[in-house]
Amino acid sequence: MPHDACGHSDTFTGDDPAFRRVLWIIxxxxxxxxxxxxVAGAxxxxxxLQADSLDFAMDAATYGLSLAVIGMAAATRARAALLKAASLGLIAAWVLGTALWRVAGGGVPEAFTMGGIAIAAFAANLLSVLLLWKWREGDANIRSVWLCSRNDAFGNLLVLAAAAGVFGTGTRWPDLAVAVVMSALFLQTSFLTARTALAELRGARPSGGTHGDHAGHAH
Structure with a gap:
């Protein structure tokens, strides 16, 4: 998949009633x-599990933002994608910091609850991925939706692996290790989204002046 869709007139920007309906479902x-x-993570x-729950919350909020800016100027959509990238970066920092703090102490998670919820979360994200497959290519705003859903499904498998590790070892280390990996995954998605958004933001600004109303048709 291309990471820089800037400058292509056929780039999908989300202006499709079917896509909007799918986004509401997700x-x-x-x-x-x-x-x-x-609740299950607590x-x-x-x-x-807590990291994955925060990711679900952030996704719901950022997908709502994606829906809100569909049809707006290219620069506005790109800025919305940058906001999503920054939010993912903050989640990554929180998860990593909490994992490092728990290295010093903490109980052993309950493996069966972890595993059961991870399976349910994977099913939800797999459904999201399948629903979004048709629109996986698009501008930074649309592409960030696809990237988040794809990575979330992978993250759910990691939580399932952590549950198996906790059950097998009787320690908290697999849970913390997976939390750190998920933090890295959040950072990667943040970087990819920000890179595409910045490229599109540059493309939406004609040299020598600020962008006008035509910026919304730059893609």
Whole structure:
């Protein structure tokens, strides 16, 4: 998949009623899974589950932002993508910091709760990926939706692996290790989204002046 879609007239910007309906479904799905994983993560004492729940919450919020800026000027869509990239970076920093703090102490997570919730979360994200497959290529705003859903499905498999590791070793280390890996995954998605958005933002600004109303048609 291309990372820099700037300058192509056929770049999909989300202006499709079918895409909007799919995005609404995914927003509701992510919001529901955030509540489920947040409670389960607290009960199980799993940082990996808590990280995944925050990711669901952030996805619901940023997908709502994606929906809101569809049809707006190219520069506005690019700035929305930059906001999403920054939010992912903050989540990554929190997860990494919490993991380092828990190295000093903490209980062993409950493996069966981790595993069961991870399977449910994977099913939700796999459904999101399949629904978005048709629109996986697009501008930074649309591409960030695809990247988040794809990476989230991978993250759920990591949580499942952490649950197996906790069960097999009887320690918290697999949970913390997966939390660190998920933090790195969040950072990667943040970087890819920001890189594409910055390229599109440059493309939306004609040299020698500020962008005008035609910026919305730059893609």
């Amino acid at each position: 927003i509701l799905l992510n919001g529901g899974m955030f509540l489920v994983e947040f 009960i199980a004492g799993s940082l990996a």
